[in-house]
Amino acid sequence: MTTRVGVVTFPGSLDDRDARRAVRLAGAEPVALWHRDKDLHQVDAVVLPGGFSYGDYLRCGAISRFSPVMDTVIEQARAGMPVLGICNGFQVLCESHLLPGALTRNDSLHFICRDQKLRIENNGTAWTRDYAAGQEIVVPLKNGEGRFVADERVLDELEAEGRVVARYLDVNPNGSYRDIAGITNAAGNVVGLMPHPEHAVEPLTGPTTEGLGFFTSVLKQLVNA
Amino acid sequence: MARVVVDVMLKPEILDPQGQAVQRALPRLGFTGIADVRQGKRFELELEGPVDDAALARIREAAETFLANTVIEDFTVRVEEEGK
Numbered sequence: 185m186t187t188r189v190g191v192v193t194f195p196g197s198l199d200d201r202d203a204r205r206a207v208r209l210a211g212a213e214p215v216a217l218w219h220r221d222k223d224l225h226q227v228d229a230v231v232l233p234g235g236f237s238y239g240d241y242l243r244c245g246a247i248s249r250f251s252p253v254m255d256t257v258i259e260q261a262r263a264g265m266p267v268l269g270i271c272n273g274f275q276v277l278c279e280s281h282l283l284p285g286a287l288t289r290n291d292s293l294h295f296i297c298r299d300q301k302l303r304i305e306n307n308g309t310a311w312t313r314d315y316a317a318g319q320e321i322v323v324p325l326k327n328g329e330g331r332f333v334a335d336e337r338v339l340d341e342l343e344a345e346g347r348v349v350a351r352y353l354d355v356n357p358n359g360s361y362r363d364i365a366g367i368t369n370a371a372g373n374v375v376g377l378m379p380h381p382e383h384a385v386e387p388l389t390g391p392t393t394e395g396l397g398f399f400t401s402v403l404k405q406l407v408n409a
Numbered sequence: 410m411a412r413v414v415v416d417v418m419l420k421p422e423i424l425d426p427q428g429q430a431v432q433r434a435l436p437r438l439g440f441t442g443i444a445d446v447r448q449g450k451r452f453e454l455e456l457e458g459p460v461d462d463a464a465l466a467r468i469r470e471a472a473e474t475f476l477a478n479t480v481i482e483d484f485t486v487r488v489e490e491e492g493k
Binding site for chain 1: 422426427475476480
């Protein structure tokens with residue numbers, strides 16, 4: 185049976201199509217999910233894509249977090265279903281308290297768009313097992329509010345438990361504490377990532393194809409489960 | 410109609426780049442002597458009924474769960490007096 189990976193579309197999502205494309209290129213079946221529909225349509229994993237859901241009103245991800253689909257996503261994520269939040273999706277996961285910390289305005293106040301080098305720090309999560317530990321990859325990054333913040337205690341805990349999934353290399357584009365680009369929950373099924381692996385899956389349109397590993401990883405995770 | 414005001418501010422330890430940008434612009438406009446600027450949000454809630462303890466408790470709950478992200482923000486709730 186084909187693995188089904190759902191991609192949620194909120195009003196204002198931008199990267200849902202690219203995420204579905206990445207899912208398909210990885211060999212899974214992409215399933216479009218709608219923010220007002222609580223039903224996840226028997227998907228095995230969910231991607232919360234980038235964009236500006238609900239216009240980023242109030243705070244990025246704050247309104248999406250209370251959408252009907254998120255009730256089910258939060259429930260299933262707590263039960264172990266793999267969930268990847270990219271950019272705005274990462275913000276939704278923090279607002280949902282599935283991941284600790286918060287994403288705030290870039291320290292430069294500029295919207296940053298660049299090809300970003302990252303180091304995969306934890307290749308034990310549902311979304312990173314196809315990478316080598318310490319592997320360096322380049323994927324696009326584009327955000328205005330991508331500065332990961334948390335208090336010292338939480339940061340120390342994330343480091344001690346190996347829950348920093350990816351770190352910025354060469355340049356810290358937004359002032360994130362400890363160069364953090366992505367984190368995971370304790371179980372390793374929920375991952376939030378500020379850069380965009382779904383834009384680095386084909387040579388024609390991406391700087392590399394090194395983003396595909398996030399999507400092939402979850403496939404393996406589910407097949408072996 | 411009763412009005413309740415919820416003010417939301419970034420916690421002191423969280424960098425406020427917007428406030429800093431405002432602070433840097435002030436002296437250029439001739440407004441000197443301002444040591445620090447923090448930028449926040451103000452919500453004005455018009456209640457359908459009276460402002461009693463139950464209503465205020467619900468508003469505090471709304472502020473805690475939705476209007477503020479208490480990971481990075483603090484909030485205050487106050488009743489705005491009727492009149493001019």
